[in-house]
Amino acid sequence: MYVLEQISSEVSSELKQLxxxxxxxxxxxxxxxxxxxxxxxxxxxxxxxxxxxxxxxxFLAKKxxxxxxxxxxxxxxRGFLNCNWQPEGIYQVLKQASEMGPxxxxxxxxxxxxxxxxFCSANPTGPIHLGNARGAAIGSVLANLLETLGWQVTxxxxxxxYGTQVDAFVLSLEARYFQALGKPCQFPENGYQGQYVRDxxxxxxxxxxxxxxxxxxxxxxxxxxxxxxxxxxEQHRKTTSRMGIDYDAWVSQSSLDRDGWLxxxxxxLEKRGVLFRKDGAVWFRSTQFGxxxxxxxxxxxxxxxxxxxxxxxxLNKRARGAKLLIDVWGPDHHxxxxxxxxxWQALGYEEADLQLLxxxxxxxxxxxxxxxxxxxxxxxxxxxxxxDTVGKDATLFLLVDRSLxxxxxxxxxxxxxxxxxxxxxxxxxxYTRALALEREAAVREIEIPPPDPELCRIYTSSERNLVTMxxxxxxxxxxxxxxxSPMRIANYAKDLAGQFHAFYHDExxxxxxxxxxxxxxxxxxxxxxxxxNTLAILGLSAPEHM
RNA sequence: GGGCCCAUAGCUCAACGGAUAGAGCAUCGGCCUUCUAAGCCGACGGCUGCGUGUUCGAAUCACGCUGGGCCCGCCA
Numbered sequence: 001m002y003v004l005e006q007i008s009s010e011v012s013s014e015l016k017q018l019x020x021x022x023x024x025x026x027x028x029x030x031x032x033x034x035x036x037x038x039x040x041x042x043x044x045x046x047x048x049x050x051x052x053x054x055x056x057x058x059f060l061a062k063k064x065x066x067x068x069x070x071x072x073x074x075x076x077x078r079g080f081l082n083c084n085w086q087p088e089g090i091y092q093v094l095k096q097a098s099e100m101g102p103x104x105x106x107x108x109x110x111x112x113x114x115x116x117x118x119f120c121s122a123n124p125t126g127p128i129h130l131g132n133a134r135g136a137a138i139g140s141v142l143a144n145l146l147e148t149l150g151w152q153v154t155x156x157x158x159x160x161x162y163g164t165q166v167d168a169f170v171l172s173l174e175a176r177y178f179q180a181l182g183k184p185c186q187f188p189e190n191g192y193q194g195q196y197v198r199d200x201x202x203x204x205x206x207x208x209x210x211x212x213x214x215x216x217x218x219x220x221x222x223x224x225x226x227x228x229x230x231x232x233x234e235q236h237r238k239t240t241s242r243m244g245i246d247y248d249a250w251v252s253q254s255s256l257d258r259d260g261w262l263x264x265x266x267x268x269l270e271k272r273g274v275l276f277r278k279d280g281a282v283w284f285r286s287t288q289f290g291x292x293x294x295x296x297x298x299x300x301x302x303x304x305x306x307x308x309x310x311x312x313x314x315l316n317k318r319a320r321g322a323k324l325l326i327d328v329w330g331p332d333h334h335x336x337x338x339x340x341x342x343x344w345q346a347l348g349y350e351e352a353d354l355q356l357l358x359x360x361x362x363x364x365x366x367x368x369x370x371x372x373x374x375x376x377x378x379x380x381x382x383x384x385x386x387x388d389t390v391g392k393d394a395t396l397f398l399l400v401d402r403s404l405x406x407x408x409x410x411x412x413x414x415x416x417x418x419x420x421x422x423x424x425x426x427x428x429x430x431y432t433r434a435l436a437l438e439r440e441a442a443v444r445e446i447e448i449p450p451p452d453p454e455l456c457r458i459y460t461s462s463e464r465n466l467v468t469m470x471x472x473x474x475x476x477x478x479x480x481x482x483x484x485s486p487m488r489i490a491n492y493a494k495d496l497a498g499q500f501h502a503f504y505h506d507e508x509x510x511x512x513x514x515x516x517x518x519x520x521x522x523x524x525x526x527x528x529x530x531x532x533n534t535l536a537i538l539g540l541s542a543p544e545h546m
Numbered sequence: 547g548g549g550c551c552c553a554u555a556g557c558u559c560a561a562c563g564g565a566u567a568g569a570g571c572a573u574c575g576g577c578c579u580u581c582u583a584a585g586c587c588g589a590c591g592g593c594u595g596c597g598u599g600u601u602c603g604a605a606u607c608a609c610g611c612u613g614g615g616c617c618c619g620c621c622a
Contacts, residue, residue, distance in 0.1 A: 027562050040564045043602075053602075079602080080565065123622070165622055253622095281620055292548075292618095299620040306622045334550040335617045360551055361615065402559075405551055407615060409558075414571090421571065425584050433582060440581055479562065491560065494569075505577090505586040524581095546584060 002474040003092050004028050007070065011041070014063045019049050028472060030495075035074060035082030036464045037471075042079045053079025085464050087456040093471045094451035097526040105474050105533050106148050113151040116322035117143045120240060121158045124232035125169035126194055127382040128239045129373045130399075130410055131330055131362045137399035137539075138359055139328040140245045141486035144537045149481050154322060156249045157236070158313060161229050163253070163306070168192065170221055173228045176201035181213075194380075200231050242387050243396060244539045251316075253309050261312035262304055266297065268315070274346045289342035307336075311343045314354070326355045326484075334358050357484055359404040366412040381412070390415045390422075393540045397424035400538065401490040423494055424540060430497035431535060432546045434528035437509055441521055444510065448521040455519040462503050463523055469496045470530050477537070486538075493534045500527050 001009070008026040015023040024044040031037050042057040049056065060081060061073035070089030074082040085093075097104045119139020122132040143153045160166060172191035176198045179185055191197075204212065204227065212223055233250070240247065256262055266282075269275050274285045280300035284307070287294050297308040317325050329336075337356050344354045364371045364381055372380045386395055389412060398415075401423060402408055415422075441448060449455070459467065473492070480488035509520045535542045 025562095029562085029564085032565075034565080038565085040562090043564070046602085076565080078565070125622095160622060163622060279620080283620095296620045301620080303620085305620065309622090331551075331616055333617085337550085358550075363615085406559080407552065411558095414558090421584085423570065426570085429582080429584050433585080437581055444581095483562080487560090491569095494560090498569080501585055502587090504581080505583095508581075510581045546582075 002471075003070070003089065003096060004471050004475060007064070007068065010064060010067055011060060014060060014067075015045065015049075018059070021048050024048065028475060030468050030472060031465055034076070036085045036461075037071070037083040037468050039081050039083075040079075042075075042081055046079070057081045085459070085467055087453050090456040090459060090464070090467050091451050091453040093467050094456070094522055094526045097470050097529050098451055098522070101529055102533060102536075104529055105477050105537075107150040107474075109150045109152065111152075112323065113149075114154075114322045115143075115146050115151045115324040115326060116154045116156055116317045116320070117146070117326040117328065118156045118158050118317075119143075119326075119328035120236075120245075122236060123165060124159050124161065124229045124236065125165055125192055126232070127196055127384065128236055129380055129383055130364050130386055131373050133243065133383045133386070133395070134359055134362050134399045134408070135328045135330060136240060136243055136245055137396050138357065138404065138486055139326075140243070140539055141400050141489065141537065142326065142328070142357075142481070142484060144539065145477060145481040145486065145489065148477050148537060151324075154248045154320075155245070156251060156317070157240070157247045158251050158253070159233065159236075160253045160309075161225075162257075162309075166225070166229070169197070170225045170228060172197050173201055173204075173224045174221060177204055177212075177224070180205045200228055203231070239383055239387075242384070242392060244392060251313070253313075256309060256312045256316060259316070261316045262308060265312040265315045266308065268347060269297075269311075269343075272346055272348075284339075284343065284346075286339045286342035286346075289345045291338040291342045295339050307339060307343075310340065314340070314344070315347075318349070324353050324355070326357060328357045328359065331358060331360050355484060357404060360407045362399075362408045362410055364410050364412065368413070371412075386410075386412070386415075393424050393428070394422040396539055397422065397427075397490065400486050401494075403485070403487050423490075425546070426501075427493045427497040427531070427535065428540065428543055429546055430500045431528060431531040431542050432544065433504055434500065434524050434531065435544060437521070437524050438528065440510055446510065446517065446521070448525055449518050451522050451526075455515060455522060458515060458519050459523070460507070462499070462506055463520070465499050466496075466503055466523055466527055469499055470526055473530050473534070489534060489537055493531070493538065496527070496531060496534065500531070 011026055012023050024041070026039055026041045029038050029040070042053040042060065045056050046053040054075065054077065057075035057079050061075040064071070064073050069086055070092060071083040071086055074084070076082055117139050120128065120132050120136035122128045140155070143155050147153050168188060168190045169192050171188045175185045175187045175191065180198070180201050212220055215223070266275070269284060274288060275297070276283050276285060281296045282298035283294045284297045285294050295307055296305050297311070298304055314325060337358065340356060341351075341354065345351065364373065366381060394415070398410065438448065476488060476492045480486060507520060509517060509524060511517070512520065532542050
């Protein structure tokens with residue numbers, strides 16, 4: 001159990017003696033100029049126990065002082081409970097971080113905790129753009145967070161290889177192919193204008209497979225479908241991999257039909273009596289579950305709608321063992337949420353087991369003007385181009401260092417000019433500095449001792465702030481994951497890095513008198529471990545040199 | 547017309563309902579003969595869009611305005 005959790009559990013056991021009522025969860029806050037650590041817990045408890053916050057804070061301070069020597073407790077006159085680290089508490093925190101190393105922050109695996117996170121999932125009708133990439137960054141960090149909490153996570157990419165948009169892509173490809181061969185050909189009205197379609201068409205020309213030309217229209221289109229989608233998916237795999245994301249599963253829409261999921265989900269809904277026929281189509285009575293109108297699932301031409309496919313897909317994910325399903329979607333999907341939730345409810349699943357996360361728009365600016373992210377127009381900047389310009393770590397950090405709910409402006413010019421001021425370097429530099437200290441200590445043949453309660457006596461306030469940050473890290477991960485806010489970890493990383501930079505400037509490490517030097521090296525190593533673990537969760541590299 | 551999201555320093559953004567609302571960029575001024583200056587310290591900068599309510603306490607919650615982005619198909 002992590003240090004702060006241990007203290008929290010002491011708090012609950014004390015409160016049990018006060019009242020049989022369930023105590024609220026305790027939340028620790030980092031220190032201020034009054035103390036190393038604090039909590040507003042007494043205010044929340046006051047409501048439940050009908051006692052004054054001050055009385056509760058005083059009661060806790062008294063009881064806890066008798067039970068632990070890790071902290072001293074100072075009840076504030078307004079009701080806050082302020083705490084200061086004692087040598088033994090500092091020792092426990094540093095010991096835990098040093099001994100656990102890369103495991104610090106993690107929790108044990110629970111077999112029933114299986115999650116499936118579907119994110120990015122750009123249609124294979126065009127390259128991944130920055131809008132998709134925001135979903136990729138969010139989903140990937142969320143996956144890392146849940147894994148840290150002991151979940152078994154499947155990172156999944158779902159792609160549509162079926163339907164009118166794919167048909168338009170295939171027809172566009174065929175048209176470009178004919179054009180490349182100099183044959184007159186009408187480009188489809190809803191076609192994809194992008195250069196990448198020409199590029200793939202040119203590749204096909206290079207194949208010089210004249211059999212393609214001689215085939216009948218149907219098998220020629222089948223060829224372009226397979227070849228074109230294959231190429232696009234290969235590109236998507238490469239691009240996401242450049243972002244440091246490796247998917248566990250790539251699931252195609254057509255596989256759902258092949259494997260019978262479409263039929264199964266329709267039957268399941270039929271059995272529940274929530275389907276009806278109208279105007280030659282089959283409808284899902286989603287209004288019964290809070291949607292504002294009923295939705296067609298099978299069109300009058302017998303073709304299933306996207307909703308039907310999506311329902312089949314969710315059934316399929318569940319059947320593959322995931323309890324928690326997370327979908328990370330762009331802002332254009334928000335209107336779609338109620339009908340998916342309706343379906344989930346109609347089949348009797350737990351509401352909390354389906355999390356639909358909607359992130360807001362990314363506006364991309366280049367050379368002073370907004371750049372389109374519409375694939376149809378063909379005039380847009382791809383994620384690969386952004387990665388070329390800005391780099392993987394900086395792009396990832398910019399995308400994740402922002403609440404899902406806020407719109408985001410991404411200015412390529414600024415990114416180019418100020419690439420060095422990207423906060424990601426601030427965090428990475430802190431890691432590099434810590435590592436350099438350890439490296440230099442080794443060169444000077446200074447051994448970094450294991451944490452020791454005696455050494456922990458001498459820490460100053462700025463050093464104890466770092467201890468607080470280290471102690472809070474496991475809880476930060478928990479909060480970030482449970483509230484689906486990957487951004488919190490980015491904030492935590494910046495905060496820890498900032499405190500470390502300040503410490504680095506204030507306190508001489510190597511060459512200080514031996515006890516100070518030893519104590520500081522122990523702290524530096526613990527900070528380095530936590531920074532490394534945090535960078536790993538964010539999917540960022542931890543550079544040895546900068 | 548209905549729905550989702552946003553509004554905080556000049557700009558980009560933080561802040562589990564908590565104490566004196568914080569960072570970065572920009573502007574100005576300091577700090578490298580000593581562990582990496584991609585850093586540190588300081589100054590400047592705020593009726594947290596407006597109003598009402600809820601309570602020990604509101605940038606945060608509720609309701610109503612104002613302004614902005616997006617979505618409302620038997621497309622995906």
